[in-house]
Amino acid sequence: MPRSAHRRPAAGRLRGARGLAGWLFVLPALAFYAVFVLRPIALTLQYSLYDWDGIGPSTWVGAANYGKVFTDPDLFDSLVNAFKLIVFFSAIPVVLGLAIAATIRRIAASRLALVARTVLFLPQVIPLVAAGIAWSWLLASTGVINQLLSLVGLGGVTRAWLGDFATALPAVGMIGAWVLLGLCTLLLLAGMSKIDPALYEAARLDGAGPWREFVSITVPSLRQEIAVCVTVTVIAALASFDIIYIATQGGPGNTTMVPGLQIFYLAFSEREVGTASALAVVLMVLVIACALPIQWFAKDGNK
């Protein structure tokens, strides 16, 4: 494709539009972005260096708030929890999604698969808050999950999954996995449909089984789609808020506290704006620090 030909600036008669006239098109978007995103980012940085209750005068404390984020067990644990959630929000949907997509690849054009496309997208369309409410009820002590467990003879392990110190975080993680599994499966399936079928035929002729096919053809061809799934789901885990706010409010104890919720509590209930802002800065940096390497990984594969 002669894409490079389109990449050069619209030269010649368009030259006049590259200056003031063109900038008039950018300015409105830039203004909204500056006022409601860039300025707040700068202010978060500024707040993070002060001790402020949101009302009275503020005192300069330097990096003390950052020290607190990494030494106060409550704050630090929220960061640790966010990383634990990656296992559920990211690893499960991507690995399971790959396995499912590879299995249903051959029937991707069937009517059942078309219906499935719609159904699997439902969790992406509904508010996360609704997902949180539905799952809180499913995971309750008299909920469907326990009913199913008793049915298969596992009545011994039933409990209030979201209220138990040991299971609350995995339970919240499973809600996230439910939300993201469909999206990952369909993204990966769409990627698989672009793989040249001749590759699979050749592998079959060489006597390769389904597993060999999966490892040598499917996964390497899906590098970019996998990177996208990982990026989207990792960000969803680190920045999770809605589901946890509804399902556990960070409890029991602090077992499901995540940075997003902690920032909300610190800033608007405990009135520790400085600490909240320091945690917010750490969260923003973490998200970028996780997203960038994944992008580079995907780009390298395309060269």
Next chain:
Amino acid sequence: MITARREAWTGRLLLIVLMAVTLLPFLSLFVTALHPSGTYPAGLAWPGDPQWGNFLRAFEAANMGALLWSSVLIVLGVVPISILLGTMAGFAIGHLRVIGARVVFLLFVLGLTLPFEGVITPLYYQVRDMGLLNTRWAIILPLIGLFMPFSVFWMRAHFVNMPAELSESARMDGANVWQLFRRIHVPLAMPAISSLGILLFLWTWNQFLLAIVLVDDPAKRTMSGALGAFQGQWGTDIPLLCAGSLLILTPTLVIFLIFQRHFVKALLQGSLKG
């Protein structure tokens, strides 16, 4: 061939299990919503006497009419303006290549992965100082700003592939930059614009954090934010809460089912590009 057929059957079975898992929460909400209000139904059990009236009661208790209207107003405030500003900026950066386009684009890309929690604290004080707290503008204006990185990124990706010759000939005919944009490029960008519109609609309608922080009155929030308040108020009445949740997710569900093909396409493209 036998392996192929066996694989197809495994695939079908797996697909059905997956769909069942996806639908289970909805089914549970629905069945529970039909139980007598105030009871604690155990698991999935069809009630002896289905209480269809629970939906009506939840509709009234949650003041659903006002909530719907509020969400519609917020969407109407956010989506058209975000599309217009994002398309204009994407056009100037991707097609006109304004001087400094690279730098501005990078500045926007910087905000692509921004978690809203990162800026919610200063946004609160900023919106308060603007005197907009507890109005719908408190959700609308920040959301437009927060959606700019994605909108610009999305539209630029479209405009970058538009051939320069297209504009050159239009300019030769004496069209100014605005006419060029309005008459030639916007019509050609319609597929990209409608996908963007679908994504922005979903993200606005389901926005929770901004709604609970910046607006106290549930009747002035998004549907999602109102559901949070509804849970606080009716959290102990499980059947009513389930009925309310179902009602609140119905509008997106209906719109999704009507435009499902566009939605699926937009969501898949959206995550690929984002």
